[in-house]
Amino acid sequence: MIRSMKIMCAFALMLFIEQIAAEEKPAKTIDESLHILELTVVEQKPLSGPNQEVYLANCVTCHTTRYVSMQPVLSEKKWGDEVTKMVKVFGAPIPEEQAAQIVKYLVAVNTNKK
Amino acid sequence: MENELWNLNNPSGISDADRRTFLRMAALGGAGMAALGLHGNLSADDAPKAAAREMVRMQEKTDLILVTDRPPQLETPLHYFRTDLTPNDAFFVRWHLAGLRTNINPKKYTLNISGHVNTALKLSLKQLREEFEPVSVVAVNQCSGNSRGIFEPHVPGTQWGNGAMGNARWTGVRLKDVLAKAGVKAGAMEVSFQGLDVAPLPATPAFIKALQFDRANDGEVMIAYEMNGADLPMLNGYPLRLVVPGWYSTYWMKTLSEITVLDQPFKGFWMDKAYRIPYNKTANETAEKLAEKTIPIHRMCVRSLFVFPETNARVGVNQSLDLEGVAFDGGSGIKEVEISSDAGKTWAKADLKPSLGNYSWRRWSFRFQSATKGNVQLLARATSNSGETQNEIHWNRSGYQRGVIEHFDAVVE
Numbered sequence: 465m466i467r468s469m470k471i472m473c474a475f476a477l478m479l480f481i482e483q484i485a486a487e488e489k490p491a492k493t494i495d496e497s498l499h500i501l502e503l504t505v506v507e508q509k510p511l512s513g514p515n516q517e518v519y520l521a522n523c524v525t526c527h528t529t530r531y532v533s534m535q536p537v538l539s540e541k542k543w544g545d546e547v548t549k550m551v552k553v554f555g556a557p558i559p560e561e562q563a564a565q566i567v568k569y570l571v572a573v574n575t576n577k578k
Numbered sequence: 579m580e581n582e583l584w585n586l587n588n589p590s591g592i593s594d595a596d597r598r599t600f601l602r603m604a605a606l607g608g609a610g611m612a613a614l615g616l617h618g619n620l621s622a623d624d625a626p627k628a629a630a631r632e633m634v635r636m637q638e639k640t641d642l643i644l645v646t647d648r649p650p651q652l653e654t655p656l657h658y659f660r661t662d663l664t665p666n667d668a669f670f671v672r673w674h675l676a677g678l679r680t681n682i683n684p685k686k687y688t689l690n691i692s693g694h695v696n697t698a699l700k701l702s703l704k705q706l707r708e709e710f711e712p713v714s715v716v717a718v719n720q721c722s723g724n725s726r727g728i729f730e731p732h733v734p735g736t737q738w739g740n741g742a743m744g745n746a747r748w749t750g751v752r753l754k755d756v757l758a759k760a761g762v763k764a765g766a767m768e769v770s771f772q773g774l775d776v777a778p779l780p781a782t783p784a785f786i787k788a789l790q791f792d793r794a795n796d797g798e799v800m801i802a803y804e805m806n807g808a809d810l811p812m813l814n815g816y817p818l819r820l821v822v823p824g825w826y827s828t829y830w831m832k833t834l835s836e837i838t839v840l841d842q843p844f845k846g847f848w849m850d851k852a853y854r855i856p857y858n859k860t861a862n863e864t865a866e867k868l869a870e871k872t873i874p875i876h877r878m879c880v881r882s883l884f885v886f887p888e889t890n891a892r893v894g895v896n897q898s899l900d901l902e903g904v905a906f907d908g909g910s911g912i913k914e915v916e917i918s919s920d921a922g923k924t925w926a927k928a929d930l931k932p933s934l935g936n937y938s939w940r941r942w943s944f945r946f947q948s949a950t951k952g953n954v955q956l957l958a959r960a961t962s963n964s965g966e967t968q969n970e971i972h973w974n975r976s977g978y979q980r981g982v983i984e985h986f987d988a989v990v991e
Contacts, residue, residue: 528648557779
């Protein structure tokens with residue numbers, strides 16, 4: 465009888481210790497489900513300006529029009545540098561005469577921000 | 579030589595003449611500075627205003643400031659910085675290339691370690707969790723271009739306000755331990771990191787960043803699989819993100835999949851041309867005289883930011899205005915934050931909240947009162963444990979590493 469009580473006490477103690485351990489370190493469940501990212505598109509009306517169609521045909525493949533609309537007022541030279549960078553560094557296949565048209569568009573819509 | 583500079587702390591490189599000019603201009607207020615064409619420390623009036631900016635709710639995110647949607651760039655509203663840890667759903671988002679990986683199977687995800695090693699490894703997420711000792715660190719993750727939108731003269735680039743940063747507890751494994759398992763061969767110089775994001779055009783340079791080997795192997799750089807005790811949101815790089823405590827987040831590669839040990843310096847656009855700062859102690863230059871030499875941005879400079887309330891606050895004469903802010907540096911920890919209401923003539927100590935470690939930011943508070951009516955401009959200046967403090971003037975062409983003393987405008991009425 466006493467022996468069985470001892471066993472029961474020991475058993476209860478074990479449960480108690482286990483419970484403490486469990487409280488201290490909850491078993492982490494790892495989420496192994498397939499994770500799908502739904503990208504959010506927030507439509508923006510492109511700024512109106514000359515050569516807008518050239519700009520849209522060449523530039524929005526890689527980035528939203530917000531890359532232009534968010535910029536502060538920049539000089540024509542700075543805009544030229546940006547377009548050159550897109551062509552030479554990022555590999556945008558923009559013919560030279562179209563690049564010049566795009567710069568005109570960028571300067572026009574950017575200046576309108578003032 | 580460059581290594582030497584990379585490890586330098588950031589003692590002021592500003593001349594006394596510059597400092598006097600600044601303080602005079604600060605006394606005039608932001609308008610005076612702008613009228614005189616001075617750059618550097620601007621009135622917060624010039625900051626992109628959260629209130630006027632479009633908000634958006636993307637997957638696993640709360641309403642954040644929409645900077646761009648493709649690729650996603652989201653800014654955290656300042657009030658989220660009133661707590662030590664920035665919630666995952668409020669954490670800022672910044673991707674370079676529009677081709678984010680939109681489906682990830684954690685059972686099949688593989689992290690590749692290759693290059694100048696004895697055994698190339700392909701590690702599963704399970705292996706990373708089970709075969710390496712887990713470690714945690716609380717660390718600030720700040721975009722190199724955080725606050726670019728308030729640089730003057732303005733510079734092109736993502737026009738961030740002050741919310742391209744956050745503070746989180748990162749949990750994962752030491753990069754050092756993973757490299758040891760692969761066995762690094764003698765003569766390793768750098769380690770490069772690439773994630774799963776791709777550009778829409780194949781000709782665009784892949785987004786790859788590199789660390790010098792000693793930094794990569796210092797036991798602090800981590801491969802994190804948790805952020806604040808949960809999986810990373812997909813927009814923050816689920817399932818793995820490199821954590822480089824104390825360094826700008828350009829190195830904190832998201833959806834990390836390729837680690838390559840190199841026996842020569844890494845060559846690539848994102849290290850050689852982009853993310854570079856003037857080669858001087860404070861990453862400072864002027865539009866008229868650009869620095870001739872640049873180096874990759876690396877350790878964060880010390881900063882202190884006003885968080886709450888928003889600037890242009892109103893307070894009654896002899897009433898209390900309780901200000902809250904955060905301060906951090908590149909890993910020595912914050913020693914003190916001081917506030918000035920007289921254009922830097924006198925400074926009073928702000929109360930620092932308990933530290934969560936030297937890579938964490940440290941919140942501060944300050945009770946401002948004034949017996950006289952009028953406009954007041956408060957300045958906040960942090961000093962790190964390594965003795966680095968903030969400068970009155972700071973500018974560079976790319977709008978990186980802002981560390982200038984920030985302003986807060988109040989009206990006592």
